[in-house]
Amino acid sequence: MNEQWMKEMQQKMADYQWPAPELSWEELDQVLTANNPPKTRQLWLRRIAAAAIILLISGVGYWSLQHHDTEQILPTTASVDNQPIDATSQGDRYTVRSGNHLTGCLSPCEVAEVSVPEPETVTPVSAEDPDTLHITATEEQQQPRGVEEKVQPTKKNSPVIYPSDLRQRKHLDNRLTAKVYMSSTMTDSHQTVSFNIKQSGFSGNIHEDSIHAHHRQPVRFGLLLRYRLTNRWSMESGLTYTRLSSDITTTEDDKNNVTEQRINYIGLPLNLSYELWKSLNFGLYVTGGGMIEKRLDASPWQFSLNGAVGAEYKLTNYFSLYAEPGIGYYFKDGSSIPTIYQDRPLNFNLSFGLRFNLK
Amino acid sequence: MPHVTFIGNEEKRLVERLQKGDKSAAREFYARYANSLAGICMRYISDEEDLKDVLQNTLAHIFSHMAEFEYRGMGSLQAWAKRVVVNESLKFLRTKAHFEVLQDNYDVVDESEDDVPSMGNIPPDALRQMLSRLPIGYRTVLNLYVFEGKSHQEIADLLGIKKNTSASQLYKAKKMLAKMIKKYNDNNSHDNE
Numbered sequence: 283m284n285e286q287w288m289k290e291m292q293q294k295m296a297d298y299q300w301p302a303p304e305l306s307w308e309e310l311d312q313v314l315t316a317n318n319p320p321k322t323r324q325l326w327l328r329r330i331a332a333a334a335i336i337l338l339i340s341g342v343g344y345w346s347l348q349h350h351d352t353e354q355i356l357p358t359t360a361s362v363d364n365q366p367i368d369a370t371s372q373g374d375r376y377t378v379r380s381g382n383h384l385t386g387c388l389s390p391c392e393v394a395e396v397s398v399p400e401p402e403t404v405t406p407v408s409a410e411d412p413d414t415l416h417i418t419a420t421e422e423q424q425q426p427r428g429v430e431e432k433v434q435p436t437k438k439n440s441p442v443i444y445p446s447d448l449r450q451r452k453h454l455d456n457r458l459t460a461k462v463y464m465s466s467t468m469t470d471s472h473q474t475v476s477f478n479i480k481q482s483g484f485s486g487n488i489h490e491d492s493i494h495a496h497h498r499q500p501v502r503f504g505l506l507l508r509y510r511l512t513n514r515w516s517m518e519s520g521l522t523y524t525r526l527s528s529d530i531t532t533t534e535d536d537k538n539n540v541t542e543q544r545i546n547y548i549g550l551p552l553n554l555s556y557e558l559w560k561s562l563n564f565g566l567y568v569t570g571g572g573m574i575e576k577r578l579d580a581s582p583w584q585f586s587l588n589g590a591v592g593a594e595y596k597l598t599n600y601f602s603l604y605a606e607p608g609i610g611y612y613f614k615d616g617s618s619i620p621t622i623y624q625d626r627p628l629n630f631n632l633s634f635g636l637r638f639n640l641k
Numbered sequence: 642m643p644h645v646t647f648i649g650n651e652e653k654r655l656v657e658r659l660q661k662g663d664k665s666a667a668r669e670f671y672a673r674y675a676n677s678l679a680g681i682c683m684r685y686i687s688d689e690e691d692l693k694d695v696l697q698n699t700l701a702h703i704f705s706h707m708a709e710f711e712y713r714g715m716g717s718l719q720a721w722a723k724r725v726v727v728n729e730s731l732k733f734l735r736t737k738a739h740f741e742v743l744q745d746n747y748d749v750v751d752e753s754e755d756d757v758p759s760m761g762n763i764p765p766d767a768l769r770q771m772l773s774r775l776p777i778g779y780r781t782v783l784n785l786y787v788f789e790g791k792s793h794q795e796i797a798d799l800l801g802i803k804k805n806t807s808a809s810q811l812y813k814a815k816k817m818l819a820k821m822i823k824k825y826n827d828n829n830s831h832d833n834e
Contacts, residue, residue, distance in 0.1 A: 287757035287815070288787045291768065295788065298765045300683045302675030303693040305700060311664050314704040318662040562708075599711065 506551070508637060514557040522549040524575065547584065549575035555592070563596040569606065585613045594637065605634035652719070656712045659704070667704065674719060678726045680769075684784050685730035687773040699729040727789060731781070731799065738777050757819040758826055771821045779814035782807050 506520035524547040553571030560566075570589040577584065590608025597603060612627045655673075658666035675696065682695050702725050710721060760768060772780055781800065785791040786807075791799070793807040800807070 285757075287760070287819075290757075290760050291787055294760060294763070294765050294768050295680075295684065297677070298680040298684070298769065299676040300679035300692070302671070302679040302696060305671070305693065305697050307667075310667060310697070310700050310704060313701045314659070314664065314667050314707070315662040317705040318660050318707050 502549075502633065504551070504633075504635070506637065508555070516555045516557075518553040518555060518569070518571070519551060522551055522573070522575075523547070524549060546578040547575040548578060549573050549584075551588075553588075565594045565596070565602075567592045567594070569608075587611045587613075588631070590631075590633070600638055602637050603634075604637050605632070607632050652715060652717075653712050656707075656710065656718055659707045660710075667700075670703075671700065674722050677719075678722060681723060681726050681788075682730050683769055684772055684788065685727070685734060685781065687777070687780070691733060695726070695729050695733050698732070699726045702729060727785075734777060734781060735800075757815060758822050760822050762829060763822065763825055767825060771818060771825070774821065775814055775817055779810050779817060782810040783814040783818070786811050 502522055502524040504520055504522040506518050506522075508516050508518040510516040526545040526547075551571060551573040553569050555567045555569040558566045558568060568589070568591055571587075573586050573588065575584040575586070588608055588610040590606040592604055592606040594602045594604035608631055610629055610631055612629075614627075655666055655670060659670060678699060679692060679696060682692055682699075683689070686692065686695060699722070703722055710718070712718065772783070775783065782796055785796045785799065786793070793804045793811070796802075796807040797804040
């Protein structure tokens with residue numbers, strides 16, 4: 283239908299201009315300022331306010347996670363103080379149960395297990411660790427009698443905890459997921475798992491050995507892209523890298539050995555988000571989805587489900603700042619080596635960062 | 642006059658400034674776009690007296706909806722402004738006439754020739770003058786069909802007429818225009834002789 287004459291006309295008139303008359307600017311200026319209030323300052327105020335809200339959410343989330351930790355740790359450490367070591371009376375009691383498991387009695391009612399697959403040498407550090415707490419196992423609280431049989435008394439050295447497995451004992455409620463933000467500025471978490479291994483019954487010597495794990499906040503970096511499906515629904519995927527790192531101090535005959543261990547994961551998340559509320563620059567949404575992660579130094583694949591509530595502030599059309607307090611559930615990865623995720627499959631997390639929006 | 646072009650992010654920055662209510666940005670916007678918007682408007686309206694009103698409304702609409710405008714790359718502001726000026730022109734014409742009524746007022750289907758002669762020698766301004774001599778209904782349909790790329794159905798919806806009316810008005814507009822072009826070409830060739 284686009285005939286020759288039409289084409290010709292379109293070309294003729296494509297850049298057609300006409301000297302524009304002067305307009306009544308008074309009226310137009312009013313329209314302009316009424317509908318577009320000068321908001322340079324407001325915009326910055328709003329950005330600062332939004333950043334403050336996000337920080338507040340992050341802070342509250344972080345605090346609650348930390349708080350949660352404290353509740354977990356305190357009873358344990360408190361009970362330690364109440365359980366002075368009665369060295370002599372305990373003679374050659376072992377708290378080691380079975381070949382690969384240590385049992386430390388953390389409190390009269392609490393028994394912690396740490397799996398010890400194989401000894402591994404650790405870097406000796408001569409400095410004494412004043413923070414190391416010791417938890418004593420007393421005979422009265424030691425339920426399993428049979429454990430003694432399985433321990434070789436000749437094993438003078440305390441079993442060395444294999445670092446990558448000790449990690450699994452850590453409480454990881456405060457798993458912090460950061461995508462752009464470095465979480466290293468956050469407070470680290472500590473946990474002490476102490477063992478009192480009393481050996482060499484004849485001499486009556488007591489070797490108090492403890493393992494102090496200083497767990498850094500797990501950090502997750504992500505490069506995620508979000509695609510808007512409809513007005514309210516959007517999908518998000520990308521790549522994440524998660525690093526779990528810890529300093530493990532093993533105290534052995536007043537000598538500290540420190541190792542640092544790191545576990546790395548590469549993950550592929552897939553999330554669906556639903557927008558609850560949105561103003562010009564601010565938005566609230568719920569998001570949920572799954573993630574598959576591969577441990578880089580080992581074979582297991584880790585599946586997880588997660589859900590979160592998110593707040594986001596649009597910086598430009600493409601970038602937004604967001605904070606997402608959420609909850610995650612980690613499935614068993616099927617391997618025999620227990621992991622943090624399996625120890626505590628359900629954990630809270632907080633991620634925040636910068637998001638690039640694709641239209 | 643030079644075609645309005647932007648280097649780099651100037652257009653985007655202009656949008657941002659307008660969205661902050663920057664009055665100098667409003668003047669800049671007008672300086673950059675007004676002539677080309679006026680050119681579009683003059684295709685629709687026949688009387689230059691009305692140009693100021695239409696442009697005034699056009700800018701008022703643009704400025705009052707600036708907050709909702711989303712910059713989508715170079716040229717998007719200009720494209721939007723062009724759409725607004727077309728709408729405002731139509732709005733203005735609607736106050737002047739009912740497009741439906743006009744369909745049979747003119748009988749131009751008496752010419753035997755089918756094709757529009759070449760307009761190679763016709764300057765744009767003369768062509769614009771021819772358009773302005775078309776009856777309002779013909780002119781509007783032709784503008785929407787030829788320059789805005791609307792279908793007859795879309796034109797029918799826009800103007801509140803029947804689809805067939807749109808088609809027949811375009812046909813008549815074409816006939817009438819062909820006559821004018823032929824006349825123009827004839828006159829000019831006589832001048833050249």
